[in-house]
Amino acid sequence: MLPRFGLALLLAGLGSVPSLAQEASLASVVTFDTVCLQCHEGECSGRLALRTEKNPEGVANHVKGYAGAQSTSTVLELKALIAGLKRDCRLPPPPVALPPDGRWTPAMLSALTLPDQTRLFVPLGVLAPGNQRLSLASAGGAARVRVQVLAQNFDIVVDEEAALNPGGTVAWRADESSTYFLRLMAKTPLGAVSVSNQSVAK
Numbered sequence: 001m002l003p004r005f006g007l008a009l010l011l012a013g014l015g016s017v018p019s020l021a022q023e024a025s026l027a028s029v030v031t032f033d034t035v036c037l038q039c040h041e042g043e044c045s046g047r048l049a050l051r052t053e054k055n056p057e058g059v060a061n062h063v064k065g066y067a068g069a070q071s072t073s074t075v076l077e078l079k080a081l082i083a084g085l086k087r088d089c090r091l092p093p094p095p096v097a098l099p100p101d102g103r104w105t106p107a108m109l110s111a112l113t114l115p116d117q118t119r120l121f122v123p124l125g126v127l128a129p130g131n132q133r134l135s136l137a138s139a140g141g142a143a144r145v146r147v148q149v150l151a152q153n154f155d156i157v158v159d160e161e162a163a164l165n166p167g168g169t170v171a172w173r174a175d176e177s178s179t180y181f182l183r184l185m186a187k188t189p190l191g192a193v194s195v196s197n198q199s200v201a202k
């Protein structure tokens with residue numbers, strides 16, 4: 001009870017944030033991880049301080065510029081996620097269960113995709129150090145895609161182009177035991193994407 005109460009007070013003090021960061025909707029977390037994090041990831045531990053405090057309208061316009069027009073409650077959720085990032089120094093994982101076999105179907109990925117379908121963000125789970133093989137496929141979407149794999153501490157361990165439609169693979173290496181995440185980005189809709197990551201025996 002006490003920490004939640006304290007946090008609520010703190011957030012109220014920072015300016016009208018009605019919900020706690022962990023209550024952000026899945027859609028807001030996906031927008032945050034695919035779009036906002038790209039510039040704001042340096043803001044934890046004061047590694048980078050973007051000092052300009054914007055008024056609520058300014059924040060809404062700023063968000064609109066990068067993620068399209070959003071409802072007031074979504075803008076507040078995104079602001080709370082920024083506050084959480086500064087406080088916790090870790091990216092907010094999309095609140096979804098991982099498939100036990102590591103295979104994400106288009107139906108599972110649709111909730112992890114932006115409404116305009118150009119980006120998606122997928123938790124790959126906790127991986128032990130070792131070689132990994134990422135398989136991508138899409139029906140009816142972009143032919144190629146920018147692939148980023150991020151560790152929990154924001155380190156980008158993969159940033160490269162790969163074939164998506166009909167399919168492609170990316171070989172990569174997990175250097176340390178961490179939770180990893182996949183970000184896919186394209187200029188045109190990704191289509192019905194399937195993703196699977198498997199650890200590869202040496």
Ligand code: HEC
Pocket residue numbers: 031032035036037038039040050051052053054059062063064066067078079082
């Ligand atoms: C291309 C880089 C970029 C992207 C993408 C971006 N921002 Fe920002 N943001 C900035 C910069 C630079 C500032 C500080 C200067 C200013 O106020 O414009 C800032 C300031 C802010 C501020 C006020 C200062 C603070 O740290 O509290 C908020 C809130 C914010 N951004 C939220 C977001 C959200 C939410 C998203 C995702 C929809 C987002 N930003 C996407 C670059 C970006």
